[in-house]
Amino acid sequence: MERRLDEHVTASPAIPGDDTELLAGLERGEDRAMATLYDRYSRIVYSVALRVLRDPAAAEDVLQEIFMQMWRSPQSFTAARGSLGGWLSVVARNRSIDTLRRKRPSEQVEEIALASPFNLADDSERNLLMEKARAAVVLLPAEQRKTLEMAFFDGLTHSEIAEMTGDPLGTVKTRIRSGLSTLRKAFQS
């Protein structure tokens, strides 16, 4: 009997391919699809949440909240929104900021499809992009880098940043946009 089962044993499990397929699996209630998506994206989601919240327990709660939301409503995470990994990283940031500010979850912006040329579903491409992102951020002009960090990871609004740094509001807004624009060019080069 064990020989019969052993005949079917493979060297490595056949993991179903792309995110669309896995999201369809969630709609069918397949917990295996959930496990695969978690293995693929938990690191990104947790890292972003931890960077914003600086509290491992709170970051873990955000991680759980996002993946449970994905389990309950996979249709709201459809691939029509663009790169699932990229979208999850933005959602992780927004949920973490909501936690930081003790706000209700805001979903207004997340309804919009995210345009990204990168495939974060692929392990090697994901790791490469993480390295590339860190390298690109280091090369940003200091003011842009600091302003972007305060806005994205610290969740400070443009008005709060202007108040803290003494820079004009318009300058802060332009720095945020220019910083993102510079990053995009660095990624495309």
Next chain:
Amino acid sequence: MSSAPHIQPDDLTLFALQFLPESEMLAARQHVQECEACRRQVGWIQGDLASYALSAEAHDAPAHARERLLAAVAREKKVVPLQQQSRSRAAAAPTLVPTRRHDPEPDYSAPEPRLFTMGREEEPRRAGFWGFAGWAIAAALAVAAGLQFRQHQDLQQQLADANTRITAAQTESARAEAAMQALTGNGAAQVALHLPASAGSVAAVQPYGQAVYTANTGALVFVASHLDPLAPHKVYELWLLPADKSAPIAAGTFKPDARGNASVVMPQIPKGVAAGGFGVTVEADGGSPVPTSAVVLSGA
């Protein structure tokens, strides 16, 4: 397509960062929903933000977080209607492409007439009492509408949660009834599972399992005892071995308790499959679509 003036790029970035005040957020959101050009720009900004997010120092989530999530998922098992199953399978076919490698980038640098402003940098206009009163009433109405919208959303969420709980309770009840039928039905076959001879174990108390299976209904109840503890991130997985010698069918994952006892009750398996036997392997958390390790229990 919106006929309203476009939102300035700086303000679109603030919109994507969720930094606009609530009232401006609503107006911007409405415009973006109607204006394809602005929606595309927000999509690109979101893509930039996603790229920037990757610069966060990488940390693995704690090991127990995965178990916590999968346990929560198991508690919220879904009941998926057959129609939806076939729909979602069809949707999984090649229709969606998650990445866009060749989308043209919108030109952020192109000057756009500043026809739409978010209003906070403008000099406040002086208005008389009636003008002020009008704005106050409009603001109050906007706040009231916002609150009502929130309440509506909360109620919708509560209703959805209640429906989920009711569905879960009904599912549990149906499973319990089916399990009872599997254990007592006329067509139920019992299979004892033991350590394979090749395992060569000399332990005084060896692992043991018992499966009760009714082929025509696909009802299966499996209990095991004296199981060895699992390594972290591992689960036992039960396999149904079809009598026609086709590929094993995954019949659920399980972990033993502190005394080595475990069970699988009514896993989702196809109906009408004649069983040639059952087997158990050790797999990674979440299970595997095919067995990947040596058999630890088997029986025919």
